[in-house]
Amino acid sequence: MVKDCSTDTVAQAVREYEGVTRKKEIGDMIRSLRIESPDVVASFGEDAAVIRHNAEDALLLAADGIWSKLMEADPFWAGYCAVLVNVHDIAAMGGRPVAMVDILSVTNDRLRDEVTRGMVAASAQFGVPIVGGHLHPNTPYSVVDVAILGTATMDQIIFSDTAEEGDVVVAAIDLDGRVHPSCCFNWDSVTMKPAETVRAQIRVMEDLGKEHLVTAGKDISNPGVIGTLGMLLEVSGKGAVIDLEAIPRPDLSAIDLPFEQWVRMYPGMGFILTVKPENVEEVRRRFADVGITAAAIGEVNGSRRLSVRYLGRETQVFDLDQEGIMRFFTEGGACR
Amino acid sequence: MVKDCSTDTVAQAVREYEGVTRKKEIGDMIRSLRIESPDVVASFGEDAAVIRHNAEDALLLAADGIWSKLMEADPFWAGYCAVLVNVHDIAAMGGRPVAMVDILSVTNDRLRDEVTRGMVAASAQFGVPIVGGHLHPNTPYSVVDVAILGTATMDQIIFSDTAEEGDVVVAAIDLDGRVHPSCCFNWDSVTMKPAETVRAQIRVMEDLGKEHLVTAGKDISNPGVIGTLGMLLEVSGKGAVIDLEAIPRPDLSAIDLPFEQWVRMYPGMGFILTVKPENVEEVRRRFADVGITAAAIGEVNGSRRLSVRYLGRETQVFDLDQEGIMRFFTEGGACR
Structure with missing residues (x-):
């Protein structure tokens, strides 16, 4: 993999990553x-809320945001990502994204125009219209x-x-991309793809849901x-x-990317799924058809512990009995 | 009405009110x-977007926010209002509010707890659950x-x-309230009412829509x-x-409230509607049944100008050919 990689260094890197630790701050607020x-x-706890509508229909509703640091570093990419993470939230539920509203707080007009350009680019590419919104102009941060x-x-x-x-455990990631120039923890596999490709990638999740080919799933977020x-x-x-070795990855040495960084990245198109053994090949095939690499990376057990294995050594990353990661709140898409 | 009130002072006060002028800043962004x-x-331009769903159903989607000044003055009321203005957005369309997601940016935990308490109070009172959200903790403003x-x-x-x-022109406002202690431009007619009262008030709009008793409508916002x-x-x-005299109002002299201020207030429950002459009495009756005072205050014409009349004098407030108020963006609920 990478010469200095070990289960210990990966476990520690994931545990201490801000994308993980930020999830802990929320708890009580949400319960209330x-x-x-x-x-x-x-x-709360799902990528999108599910509301029963009529007899057999469901409506899905989610919200997600991108804050200051990325807004200032690259407002176009921030706007693009704000749409992307929301489309992922619906896709992760096996749903079809229908429409979005945006809420902008911006320090100046240039930022507003750039972030809007990014939102429009993603909205047009994914075919999900922005139908309304709210603007807080001239705020002290964005x-x-x-x-x-x-x-x-x-x-x-x-x-x-429902795992x-x-x-x-199946990890599905589009490896055909690049480290985004504005954010070293964003794997951009989307901005360079035609609309039909990314829309087909999103639709795979809808098909997997309809055909009951997975038992649980989430989009890979922050x-x-x-x-x-x-x-x-x-x-x-x-x-x-x-198994760390089994996690789909691009040629990391060619792009000089440490494995510990790769596993903490937010991929432009990536999902974690749990799948009955007899359906794994079919799930892999569906993803392969749309250019996404899906691989079996491990097995669900009853331990309430997540461990990583590499070169015969096993290290615990999370004891989920002792320390919850998110305490029932969905958050995603920000950039360290 | 009030001794110094004239059509000129009212027209100017409305024209120059920040709640009106803020609407102008948006234009190009929205078109893009x-x-x-x-x-x-x-x-854009409606209180909520309307998306066709199946053959005869529609889904409504809106977003609205409350920013810094009111958040700092009274975070409970800010949270309450954030829910209230959104419920109004759906009611104004003749729809039924189903669920909400919230997005919070807060400078500290006390503010977060208070604004959450306000949201929960309104959510429970109106019976519209908050089903998800996103938190930006420790931001430099709220x-x-x-x-x-x-x-x-x-x-x-x-x-x-569709006027x-x-x-x-019918104005419908619940006059049984108070100037909110934290914001002199908010007429609070809701926090002190039982859940069944405010829910019945919201349902009137749904009934008016179903029975086609109005031709157009909006909630009275900022x-x-x-x-x-x-x-x-x-x-x-x-x-x-x-006619200024016809606008429903509480006993302004008893509460020492200038008329120019009253007409710029955001009422806890208020709608502007256009109604065929033969339906005006029925519309008034429906509102009266739920404690809302509705009155015929004028007539729609083809002039594209809005004028106010009082004591035989008439003054133009807006020439809508020359100066758009909002250029197709909905905003509301903030506090000067």
Whole structure:
């Protein structure tokens, strides 16, 4: 893999990554937001909330944002990502993204124009219109937030708390990309692709949901591939051991990228899934058809611990009984 | 009315009110956000976007926020208002509010807890759950934004660009309230009311939509009753003359409130509607049944000018051919 890589260094890098630790700050606030509502099938803890609509339909609703640092470094990419992470939130649920609203706080007009250009580029490419919004002009700092509406039938939804012992953990990532020049923790596999390619990639998740080919899933967001799996296992009440060697990756030595960095990156198109053993080949094939590399990287067990394995050595990354990663809040897409 | 009130002072006060002038800053950005989408029936310029879903259903999506000044003055009220303005956005369209997501940027934990308490209070009172969200912790300033999902059938939707010449302008406001102690431009008629009262008030708009009793409508937001009417006339391509004396108002002298201030206030529950003359009495009755005072305050004409009339004198407030108020963007709920 990389000469100095070990299970210990990877485990530590993931545990201490800001993309993971930021998730811990939320807890109590979220619990206090819940009110009872019979039609709300899922809310906090899922990539998107699921609301029953009529008999068999579901409406999906999510919000996600990109804040100051990336806004200032590259407002176009920040706007693009604000749309991208929201489209991922719906795709991760097996749903179809329908429309978005944006909320902008900007320090100046140039930033506003650039972030808007980025949002429009992604909106047009993914075919998901921005239909309204709210602007806070001339604020002392800059944030772009987007909320997204999606649709699905109730029985096609992919939840993240439904992984089962014995399931295979599958990581699916589009490796055909680049480290984004404005953010070394963003793997951009999307801006250079035609619309039909990225739309087909998003649609795979919808098909996997409809055909019940996966048992649980999440989009790989800020905490990276291992951190995202930790979140999925946490809400599922399960554990897993994964093989570092099996995680899909580009030729890291060619681009001089440490493995510890790769596993913490936010990929332009990436999902963590749990799959019954008999469906793994079919799931891999579906992703391969749209240019995404999917691989079996481990197995779900009942331990409530996530461990990584490499060269015969195994190290625990998270003890999910002792330390929750996210305490039921979805966040994603920011840049260290 | 009030001794020094004249059509000139009211027209000027409305024209120069920050709640109105802020609407002008948006223009080009919004035009650049639009992309073509056949299912998007309405987007910018309406209180909520309308997306066709299946044959006869519509999904409504809106976003609205409250920024720094009110957040710092009274974070509970800011959180409460963030929910309130979003519920109004759906009600104004004749829809039913279904669920919300919130996006918080906060400078400290106390603010976060207070604004959350305000959101939860309004969410529980109006029966509209908050199902997800995004937090930007420890930001250098504070903003609370909410996005809301609503539902309707396509034929019950109340648009704002459908006012017709000869329609009666109806202002509907719950007068049973108080100037909010934290914001002299907020008329709070809601925090002290039981849940069933405010929910019934919201439902009236849904009934008016279903029974086609109004031709157009908007919730009275930041620009106040006259400014909101101006926005409705602008998108409808119409004009109107209204009588200041006819605008529903509490006993202003008893609470020492200038009329010029009253007409610029954001009411806890208020709508501007256009109504066929034969339906005005029925519309008034529906509002009266839920404690809202509705009155005919003028008539829609084809002039594209909004004028106010009092004691035989008439003054133009907006020439909508010359100066657009909002250039197709919805904003609301902030506090000067």
